[in-house]
Amino acid sequence: MVRNHSIPxxxxxxxxxxxxAHKMKEWGFTMHHRSPFTAAVLTLAALASSVIAGPIGAQAxxxxxxxxLPFGAQDGSSSxxxxxxxxxxxxxxxxxxxxxxxxxxxxxxxLFGVNSVVWDGKHMTxxxxxxxxxxxxxxxxxxxxxxxxxxxxxxxxxxxxWNGFDAFAGFAKTLNSQPFITVNYGxxxxxxxxxxxxxxxxxxxxGFKYWEIGNEIYGTWEADKHPIKNDPYTYAVEAKxxxxxxxxxDPTIKIGVVVGARDTWYVNNRNHAVVNPRTGATTYGWSAxxxxxxxxxxxxxxxxxxxxxxxWPGQENDAKLLQAAAAWKTDAAALRQTLSDYYGADxxxxxxxxxxxxxxxxxPGKQTTSVVNGLYYADAxxxxxxxxxxxxxxxxxxxxxxxxxxxxGLYGWRTYGDYGILTSNGDGYPVYYVMKLLSHxxxxxxxxxxxxxxxxxxxxxxxxxxxxxxxxxxxxKDSSRTLTGNIAVAGFTPGANAVVYSYGIRQxxxxxxxxxxxxxxxxxxxxxxxxxxxxxxxxxxxxxSLAPSSGGVNNFASSINCGGDAVGTFAADTNYTGGxxxxxxxSIATDGVANAAPxxxxxxxxxxxxxxxxxxxxxxxxxxxxxxxxxENYFSTAGKRVFNVxxxxxxxxxxxxxIVAAGGIRKALVRDYTATADANGHITIxxxxxxxxxxxxxxxxxxx
Numbered sequence: 001m002v003r004n005h006s007i008p009x010x011x012x013x014x015x016x017x018x019x020x021a022h023k024m025k026e027w028g029f030t031m032h033h034r035s036p037f038t039a040a041v042l043t044l045a046a047l048a049s050s051v052i053a054g055p056i057g058a059q060a061x062x063x064x065x066x067x068x069l070p071f072g073a074q075d076g077s078s079s080x081x082x083x084x085x086x087x088x089x090x091x092x093x094x095x096x097x098x099x100x101x102x103x104x105x106x107x108x109x110x111l112f113g114v115n116s117v118v119w120d121g122k123h124m125t126x127x128x129x130x131x132x133x134x135x136x137x138x139x140x141x142x143x144x145x146x147x148x149x150x151x152x153x154x155x156x157x158x159x160x161x162w163n164g165f166d167a168f169a170g171f172a173k174t175l176n177s178q179p180f181i182t183v184n185y186g187x188x189x190x191x192x193x194x195x196x197x198x199x200x201x202x203x204x205x206x207g208f209k210y211w212e213i214g215n216e217i218y219g220t221w222e223a224d225k226h227p228i229k230n231d232p233y234t235y236a237v238e239a240k241x242x243x244x245x246x247x248x249x250d251p252t253i254k255i256g257v258v259v260g261a262r263d264t265w266y267v268n269n270r271n272h273a274v275v276n277p278r279t280g281a282t283t284y285g286w287s288a289x290x291x292x293x294x295x296x297x298x299x300x301x302x303x304x305x306x307x308x309x310x311x312w313p314g315q316e317n318d319a320k321l322l323q324a325a326a327a328w329k330t331d332a333a334a335l336r337q338t339l340s341d342y343y344g345a346d347x348x349x350x351x352x353x354x355x356x357x358x359x360x361x362x363x364p365g366k367q368t369t370s371v372v373n374g375l376y377y378a379d380a381x382x383x384x385x386x387x388x389x390x391x392x393x394x395x396x397x398x399x400x401x402x403x404x405x406x407x408x409g410l411y412g413w414r415t416y417g418d419y420g421i422l423t424s425n426g427d428g429y430p431v432y433y434v435m436k437l438l439s440h441x442x443x444x445x446x447x448x449x450x451x452x453x454x455x456x457x458x459x460x461x462x463x464x465x466x467x468x469x470x471x472x473x474x475x476x477k478d479s480s481r482t483l484t485g486n487i488a489v490a491g492f493t494p495g496a497n498a499v500v501y502s503y504g505i506r507q508x509x510x511x512x513x514x515x516x517x518x519x520x521x522x523x524x525x526x527x528x529x530x531x532x533x534x535x536x537x538x539x540x541x542x543x544x545s546l547a548p549s550s551g552g553v554n555n556f557a558s559s560i561n562c563g564g565d566a567v568g569t570f571a572a573d574t575n576y577t578g579g580x581x582x583x584x585x586x587s588i589a590t591d592g593v594a595n596a597a598p599x600x601x602x603x604x605x606x607x608x609x610x611x612x613x614x615x616x617x618x619x620x621x622x623x624x625x626x627x628x629x630x631x632e633n634y635f636s637t638a639g640k641r642v643f644n645v646x647x648x649x650x651x652x653x654x655x656x657x658x659i660v661a662a663g664g665i666r667k668a669l670v671r672d673y674t675a676t677a678d679a680n681g682h683i684t685i686x687x688x689x690x691x692x693x694x695x696x697x698x699x700x701x702x703x704x
Contacts, residue, residue, distance in 0.1 A: 093484045094455030098462045100470065100491035101703065102450035104386060106559070106566040107463060109444030110178060111384055112435070113140025113393035114421060115356065116171065118148050120398045121162040124171035128426040129397070133175055136432065137439035142180040142355055142393050143168045149215045150186025150223045154196050165199075169206050178210065180355055180393065183246075185214030185238065186223040194245035201250045212256045212305055212355065213242050218266040218286040232286045233272045236293035243299055254302035256353060261306060261334040263288035263341065278341050291342035300343060303351035303390070306335060310376070313363035316407050318372045321359055322477040323456065325379040332387035349600075353391035354384075363404040364419050370412030371508050371539045374430035375475055378541045381438060382461035382473055385448045390566075394431070396420050411479055411539070413512045427511070428518070433503045434541050437520050440501045441473045441543045445571040447559075458483045458536065466574070468617020468681065470494065470546040476504075476536040488531050491703070494546035498528040504540030548619065558615045558701040562629075564604025570597065570698060573604075579611035584633045590668045595627060597698045602631040602668050607695035612686040615701045618677035622703065626683060629698030630669040632658040643694035646686040647675045655690070674704070 114133070116124070123129045143165075144152045157163040172179045181200070183193035193211075200206045213235075216222045220230055228234050235257075243255050260266050263276060266286035274288040275281070283289075294300065308331065310324045311317065332352060339347035357380065358364075359373050367373055377394065384392050399419035406417075421432040428436075442448075442463040451462040451472075459475040470492055476483045503520045510516035525534065528546055536542055561570040563581035573581060581604065588602035618624065626647055635641055638659040645653040652673045662669035675683050683701055687694035 090455045090457050092481055093486060094453045094458040094460070096451065096453050096458075096460045096472075096474075096485045096487045098460075098470070098472070098487070098489045098492075099450040100462075100464060100489065103464070103559070103569045104448040104450060105388070106569055106571045107385065107442045107444055107446040107448060108390045108566050109139040110353070110391040111381060111389070112138065112438065112443070113142065113177070113180075113391065114138055114435075115146065115393055115396045116141040116143055116168065117146050117396060118144035118152055118157075118163050118168075120396075121160070121164065121167055123398055124167045125161070126426075129422065130171070130174050132422060132426070132428060132432070133177075133397075136436040137443065138175055138177055138435070139444070140180060140391065140393055141168075141172050141175065141177045142182065143172075145182060145215055146356075146395075147215055147222060149182035149212075150184055150188075150217070152184055153188065153192065154184075154199075155192070158199065165196075166204070169200070169204065169208075172208075173206075179208045180210045180212060180391070181208055182212040182215050182355075183242065185217055185235070185242070187225045190238065190241040190245045193242050194249050197246045197249045197253060201253070209252070210254050210256070210303075211246060212258070213239050214258060216307060217258055218260060218268070220268065228269070228271070230266075230268045231271065232266075232268070232289035233293050236290045236297065239290075239294060239301070240297045240299045243301070254351075256303040256305045256351075256355075257290065257294070257301040259287045259290070259304040259306060259335065259338070260285070261287075261331045261338070263338050274342075276341055287338050288342060291338070295343055295346075300346060301350060303353045304335065304339065306331065306352065306354050307356040308354060309357065309361035310359050313360055313365065314405055314407065316360065316365055316367045316410055318367065318370075318409075318411050318479070319477075321367065321372060321376050322379065325376065325383040328380060328383040328389070329387055332389055336388065351390045352388055354389055355391065355393045356395045357392060358395045358419055360417075364399075364402055364417030365404050365406040365410070366412045366414055366417055367406070367410050368417045368419060369414040369429050370410070371430045371505060372411050374434035374503070375477060375539065375541060377431050378434050378438060378473065378475055379459055379477075382459060382475070385442065385461060385463070394421065394435075398422055398424065400424075413509070430503070430508055433507065433518070433520055437501055437503050437541055437543055438473070440545060441471050444566070445574055446471070447569065447571070453485070455483065458485055460485065460487075464617075465545075466571075466617070468548055470548075472544040472546065474534070474536055474542045474544065476538060476540045476542075478538055480538050482538060483536050484533055485536060486531075486533050489546070490530075492546075493530055493549045494528045495549040496526055496528055498525045498547070499523075499545040500525050501543040501545070502537075502540055504537050506537070548617075558617070558699075560613065560615075560699045561601050561604060562613075562696045562698055563606040564600065567600040568598050570601055570700075573606065575614050575616065576606060577612040577614070579606040579608040581606055582633070586633075586666065588631050588633070588666050588668055589664075593668045593670055595670050595672070596668045597629045597670075597700075599668075601629055601698040603633070605631070605633065605695045605697045607693045609693055610686070610688045611694060611696070612684060613696075613699055615683045615685070615699070616681060618681040618683060618701065620677050620679050620681050623674060623676050624683060625700075625702040625704055626673045626675045626685065627700040627702060628671045628673070628685070628696060629700075630656075630658045630662070630671070630695065631667060631697055632662065632665045632695075634695075635659065635692075636665055640692055641689070641695065642691035643687050643689040645671070645673070646688070647673055648678060648684055650675075658695070 264285040267284045396419045401416040447464040453460040457477045461473040500523045511518040559570040566572045583604045590596040
């Protein structure tokens with residue numbers, strides 16, 4: 001959206017305005033794009049044209065996540081949530097149940113990111129900014145936009161200390177953050193994008209992995225200089241060229257395309273009709289036309305890109321915003337269905353990402369700078385962790401203060417809005433501090449476990465940390481009442497002493513009053529256990545870190561995708577000693593194999609003459625099933641790979657030949673062994689080859 005051209009307040013000088021206008025002109029934009037000192041002419045014109053256009057453009061009202069829905073969706077929500085029922089006053093207590101034996105997924109580091117756009121270049125060399133983002137353990141940055149990406153010609157600014165790609169790359173490297181780069185589709189070419197990959201990953205050796213083709217090209221607000229603007233068919237044909245040229249430079253990169261969650265959304269013209277192969281319905285929607293065209297061209301993206309904003313400007317409602325995150329599950333399911341409809345089984349290989357989200361798509365009001373938006377962010381991350389989304393990138397690092405009419409009744413002492421997580425003076429808004437809080441809750445490789453709350457105003461989420469602790473996120477969405485969570489933990493015995501991190505009204509008011517700490521609070525709670533109660537202040541976010549008790553029960557499961565990335569409940573490769581990772585793209589047969597892992601686990605492996613893994617955070621003396629996953633992806637005949645399997649020093653299998661045991665090549669093999677965690681809560685797995693190299697694809701350690 002054109003929100004991407006808001007400008008930080010510290011840059012509101014006549015000198016900057018002139019420079020910014022010049023840059024926008026160079027990038028192919030005009031100063032009609034919204035900023036703190038310009039009118040929202042383009043936004044209103046785009047919205048008006050989409051509504052007035054009749055049957056082709058009749059997707060109004062404008063949805064809060066940049067989606068134009070059919071008429072009848074009165075609240076602009078993507079779910080069937082009954083807000084009247086949700087917003088009736090629940091009791092002041094909540095029953096929170098945690099089942100640590102039920103692992104939902106592995107946490108991906110890419111869920112903890114923030115946009116860092118081209119006009120923010122001055123801050124990329126600001127130590128205050130890097131220190132703040134490091135303190136929040138930020139994992140992902142996105143550049144150069146936003147809508148700016150569809151007018152940004154990287155060659156002009158590669159070495160520019162303000163707008164340049166090298167400046168951003170240095171910023172990302174300093175933070176050790178994974179970049180997502182948006183290449184210019186609106187006014188650029190596939191060759192320009194390929195040259196960018198060459199400069200980034202060959203010339204400079206940055207090794208940036210994730211690349212997006214354009215930004216929100218389905219939207220009529222987005223700059224597009226193609227003869228047929230914002231056209232899904234044209235985009236697909238061009239995307240094929242982009243993908244092929246960019247991957248010819250670096251085959252290891254991942255490339256994404258923009259989508260809406262439903263195949264009927266964004267009907268910009270009726271040039272190409274598509275029949276949904278599952279429903280038989282004819283549609284002209286962006287995702288249907290674009291994905292079906294891409295597939296017909298023999299090309300598949302590595303991931304799809306979804307953007308979500310919750311509410312209309314002027315219609316912000318705190319209570320509704322704090323229930324809106326529940327719709328992420330609906331959107332994830334709809335996106336997966338769309339991919340399945342138009343790519344069939346091949347769609348399972350395509351990741352689902354979100355590279356922009358916030359509470360409102362334009363005209364940010366006071367809600368964006370209040371504790372409420374911080375709570376929404378935490379709730380959104382909690383809900384995203386219940387889905388297959390691999391990436392979530394908040395909009396934005398800096399954006400600039402804006403003054404717009406606000407709904408009466410919104411909470412917060414600031415009278416202005418700002419998409420940024422940081423102010424121009426290097427201070428943090430509530431969203432920033434909640435981001436920092438979540439660094440104590442979850443990070444890549446942790447495992448999400450089933451958690452429920454029976455109170456809509458007290459959200460609860462839990463993860464098993466890689467260090468063996470259990471982390472609980474609690475959100476009190478009530479503006480005035482202290483709520484009590486009655487917490488029951490199954491499959492894990494916490495020690496009595498827990499570390500508590502919290503942020504809420506008290507810290508935010510300290511920023512207003514210039515008195516007291518504005519940062520997250522840390523304290524100790526001494527009454528934790530398998531069942532305990534905890535009181536939560538109004539409008540607060542709390543993380544409780546529970547360490548296992550000495551000699552207590554810890555029935556956590558541990559799963560590792562050896563040599564590969566996180567897949568389902570399998571964490572990315574970790575805790576290994578020795579070995580080389582290897583990956584294949586051809587199919588591995590898993591049909592009829594009991595307890596088989598997802599196919600992607602068998603498409604990666606770690607191999608070497610000798611190698612090992614150490615699983616930690618288990619309960620000393622407890623028995624576990626050690627389930628190992630294998631597939632022969634290299635040799636084509638038996639006898640070429642033979643090795644022994646040792647667990648905790650005990651030789652459990654000799655002369656394992658995967659081809660013989662599995663009955664052929666490229667077939668999954670599952671082996672179960674029993675082992676007892678040692679005095680340190682560890683299980684050690686060792687593989688030693690007698691012929692060539694040992695190899696392993698996956699590991700599960702399951703409580704018995």
